[in-house]
Amino acid sequence: MxxxxxxxxxxxxxxxxxxxxxxxxxxxxxxxxxxxxxxxxxxxxxxxxxxxxxxxxxxxxxxxxxxxxxxxxxxxxxxxxxxxxxxxxxxxxxxxxxxxxxxxxxxxxxxxMERPGPEPRQVALVALGAGYALIAVALVARGAGEQAVVSWLVGVPLVLAQGVAALVGGVRRVRDAVVLRARGITVEGRLEYSYGTGSGEDAVRRHVYSYVDAHGVRRERDGTEGGAQEVEIVYDPGDPEGTTKVGRGTGWQLTGGVLVAVLLGLPMTLVGLRMAASALAALRA
The missing domain is CATH 2.30.29 (PH-domain like)
Incomplete structure (x- = not known):
């Protein structure tokens, strides 16, 4: 061997x-x-x-x-x-x-192998999907009106869900930037390999870097940032593989997270909630 x-x-x-x-x-x-x-x-x-x-x-x-x-x-x-x-x-x-x-x-x-049970996230998604479909059927069955049906069918999946995703993503970027600025450790990373995901306009190039943390443990960082053979990687010692960044600067990450959350996520979430609330009000009427 x-x-x-x-x-x-x-x-x-x-x-x-x-x-x-x-x-x-x-x-x-x-x-x-x-x-x-x-x-x-x-x-x-x-x-x-x-x-x-x-x-x-x-x-x-x-x-x-x-x-x-x-x-x-x-x-x-x-x-x-x-x-x-x-x-x-x-x-x-x-x-x-x-x-x-x-x-x-x-x-x-x-x-x-032991058959894995459903993950809590999967159960929650199935429950939300079932509830969404049942309410849509109830709106049509009770003749709630075209505006209420459209508000529910469009407002929940296209506005509310996207807004919540943008809000959570922006807050997460802000959180990671704050953590890295407060307690991040910088080490040298080496490019192991790159690979592509998706196709056509959805194609994304990802890069896998390896680095050794302060305790001598070899770890990997997979993300879209980078591309050079050698880079500096900042990592959180409390989450060495989850909270990492290629490059030392966190200013753009912090600013971008705030802009996504405030200018995109929060307004879409509020509009989506209003549309969902109007549809549910028509269902109760």
Whole structure:
């Protein structure tokens, strides 16, 4: 086994599947089970598919004409697949072409995974969606009037929800800026890799930086800021991976957060609340 037997990378796939490399073992979680695949059981790692979004591991075999047993995981991000594949390749043991191979399939262990329950956030979103739909149906059924129906259908999802999102986002930016200004620690960060998300006009380029905090712990920062090979990263020692910023200046972050909250989030929230209240008043009438 090589010295690089673990990786901080986590590759997420469809339907809550995921792959991790821990202590010389590839943990492949999919279909309600977790497969533990030792790197000694892996012959090679491949990136497949026309868009390069499939990670495939081919297991070793003592059969001179093997059928190439293996496992695969399809992700939404081709760059994430490439980076994980490279990390996994570095962990594979060096072998000679004539070296006997073990039966990789026999080294793989499978264990059932506990089915995760619904997250509180998901439950809240479903409840809000159901309540929104029921009120819309009740407004139509009671003949509350076109203005009330439009106020509810437009005011809640397009005005109130967007306003609350902008208000929360702006307050969060202000909070992070204040925290970093008060107790932030500046360290040097190095670019590990960049990747794109979305397509067309929604395409966004993100950059993953690694840094070592004041206690010698290696951490990563994933965000849209940056792009240079070496940058300065400011982090909150109380939340070293959650509250971080590329670059030392927090003035623009603080100003931008205030402007978004005050000029966009707060007015939209108030207008949305007024539209929702008028629709509910028509329902009670």
């Amino acid at each position: 090589t010295e690089i037997d673990s990786s901080p990378l986590v590759l997420h796939g469809r339907r809550r599947s995921a792959a991790r490399l821990r202590s010389g073992v590839l943990l492949l979680e999919q279909g309600g089970v977790r497969r533990r695949i030792p790197v000694a059981a892996i012959e090679r790692v491949e990136v497949r598919g026309r868009t390069g979004r499939e990670l495939a591991v081919v297991l070793t075999s003592n059969d001179p004409c093997p059928a190439a047993p293996g496992h695969s995981l399809v992700s939404r991000s081709a760059p994430a697949v490439r980076e994980f594949a490279e990390a996994l390749r570095r962990a594979l043991p060096a072998r000679d072409a004539t070296e006997p191979r073990p039966d990789g399939a026999s080294l793989v262990s499978v264990e059932p």
